[in-house]
Amino acid sequence: MPFYLRAKKIDYTAGKESIIALNQKEAWHYGLRPGDKIALETNGNHFIAIINTTKTRINAGDVGIYSDLWDRYGLREGEIIEMHFLKRAESIEAIKKKLLGESLTEKDFNAVVNDIVTERIGPTEIAYFVASSFPYPYTDRELYYLTKAVASHGEQLHLRGTVVDKHSVGGVAGNRTTMIVVPIIACTGLIIPKTSSRAITSPAGTADTMEVLAPVSFTAEKIKKIVQKHKGCLVWGGGVNLAPADDKIIKVSYPLSFEPYEKMMVSIMAKKVASDVKYLVIDMPIGEFVKIPDMRTARMLAQRFVRLGKKFGIKVRVLITRAKEPVGRGVGPALEARDVLRVLQQTEHLPTDLEKKSLMLAGMLLELAGKAKKGKGVNMARTILTSGTAWRKMAAFIRAQGGNPKITPDDVILGPVKHYLEAQQTGKIVEVNNRTINDICRALGAPEEKLAGMYLNKRLGQRVQKGARLCTLYAATDTRMKLAVKTLEKQAVFTIARAPYIKKR
Template sequence: MKAQVLDVTSGRRSVVLNDLDARSMSFLLSDRVVIKHDGATVTGIVETSHALVARGSIGIYRDFAKSLGASTGDPIEIEPAPLPKSIQFIKKKIMGETLKPEEIAAIVQDVVSYNLSDLEIASFLFASHYNQMNMDEVEALTRAMVSTGDRLELPGTVVDKHSIGGVPGNKISLLVVPIVAASGLMIPKTSSRAITSPAGTADTMGVLAEVNFKLEEVKAIVMKHNGCIVWGGSLNIAPADDIFIRVEYPLRIDPRSQMLASIMAKKCAVGARHMVLDVPAGRGAKVSTIQDAERLATTFIELGRRLDVQVKCGITYGGQPVGRAVGPALEAREALSALSSPNDVSKSLVLKSASIAGLLLESTGRTPRGGGTGAALEVLQKGRALQKFLDIVEAQGGRRSVKVDDIPVGGQTYEVRSPSDGYVTLVDNQGIIDVARAAGAPQEKGAGVVLFAKQGYKVSRGDVLFEIYAERASKLSEAVSLAEARVPVLVEGMLLKEVPEV
């Protein structure tokens, strides 16, 4: 058969056969096939079409073709593939049974080898979600995710931090990494892009510097500057995690076992032996109460013990956004402002960053217990964190001379003002997230929201509560309409809705 490269990025290894070819070869939809090209042999999943590909051709999605090294017209061989043994282990988990380490390892190996279809992976994730894994299974899943990817080998003391997420504006990695790196510790921060939020750490750092690197390039940057802030998706670190996330996203599930393994696998893969976990708790956060946060922290600490990673958890306030800015460019501006003039920005951003960095300094013995936050603030106040951050920006291809005003933001803006005198009683995390995304974030880097009033602030009628930024007038209009409907910043005494509407 001849290859026909399809100009579609699918994120999975599927091939498209003409209906008549599939019938003549006895292939059904979602069957597994072995694909051979130029000495390479991989497994793919069958899709069929009446007209997309001609008879005698095999459609290969653009990203799959690139990894296979195939071009349109190249000869391709296909044959039936055997059923992976891991299917039996997935069925076992569906039935509520406990999996052995070698069974979990087989599932993960088949995931990264693309031997399983999305439906089969989703079945495993659903089974893990409803028949929760015990700690032995989570440990086995973590180890399997590490072993099926690359690992970063660094000398010296390697540390890392992670946030459970769910709180908009949480750009603290841009402060924590340079504070810790300037204190003599190695912190290779691999970060994610936004999926459901207005900005991931990689999105925000990407405004200032390149974030796509190979593993050897990351090592060189960290060896020279003690730290980096890069996109983990460009590295082959715990690759099963990216596949799990892609499959579970449309299902809107987040299995506890996969979340635990995902976080710890990436920390183990970069060689971290000390990790601080930021667990925001509060209304609108992923964890709503202190008690739930403590239970989650205990689970991470136990998993870390099994993996020889010392885990400390910082339970932080997650009831409203961190700092004032939400959206990639706006957050980059606020982070750079905090590094340049820490006394002139939101105290919540500075203190949270110093507290998390301080826990890492205490965990590694750089400061005595209780002295970490003060030491981190000193590094920040003296400008050492700013200089280290600019070192990292430059090493990652950005401009060392960058200033806050150099960072472009959306030129379309709208101020949402208080309709009455009073106190701000609520800043709704999800409402702010939805408005910022409606404005275009994170795809349009200059879009987002800047808060001028947070919970507890006293405001007067006509005061600006928050400002919406967009790059296009149509997106601004969409965000304004949503803000009017959702009322993400609530002032006591304000009229929420008139019934009946005039």
């Protein structure tokens, strides 16, 4: 049975949470405790909120609504709110099942994903769900059910033509190949509506980097118009409500800089299913300091990607590469955007490793989709790039998404506070720690602070003299720079050896 209370505005904001406040005695009367959830309904609005209680701030008969929630639903002082008790969510029972080692059904996964999307369960419950696959990895059937649930609980992009995509599993600093591959592929008439995530384990994701050049948040209808005209786009998947449960899961994973393999697969494949992709190339870097440590794990994941794709009618090919250092010179949204522009515009100082890897991925996708004969894809991609056709297509994307299509690498603004890391001895760079680079760039403020990051002046294998500049740090504030420098005192980015180097195990 519902009960009714008067709305009272509280001049506090709750951030990402939906929070209300009840009088402590009244909450006790209804059997409600802080942290419980309750459904509210008024004037056609229906939402779920977390309960706080107070002895004096809210009178009996009132319900205090935090100001951000108040404004979101256009509430009025004193209006009557209908309050509904919530039954125990089915998703909680499903999460408990998985934590105890039981397999979940399609119904279980639909319950969990639906409750994530409708906010019936919050960050704590989602965190348990994310953690549940660590002790008990998902079976192929469970992966299929979860991917299907995440894809179906959100908007769908139904596009005309052959839809293809390229995706990196992440974990490597820089590596902004997607922003080069997408315009190359779009030049061939294939449809490539690139919907990317924000960064999870690195200082920038594709969406973060593209946002330096143009807005990335659009409705599904706007994306369809851009793609219909230009054959592709580079947008944020969360902005279009494409697989919205995925973004909520990412927010839980981000503070730990960690993402379970199964959730990574679901995150990637659900967006491809929702975008109606038929051909997919996956970039899978491996190495000691990245997300996937070894070839054995990579091959296992590649096989699972292929099997999962087959269930949805998607042809998947995986490129496994060894990652011993960042791909490109820049790490962080602005610096990575500058690298991308240098490759697309074929300017001085372009990072050749980023160019080479982008051409490999583009070539593989062209062959997979039947646009190029076997062994001819890379040459086809190179011609599109070096002729300037790829840059013209990228400029069209930037213009369509509201950016400046005449931007050059020199136009990209970097953080005003700089710090140089210099070699403490003469020798050869024998190791570059990708994980430390990520930590430092996050300390600098990336990816939230677009101007922050690191530029690699020297690369793996180079000989350097004592005092040589190894890398340059950029930050928006002195405070951020101090945090990064402190991190540098505890962690090494470069290992320099005077004599032949044998790493200790």
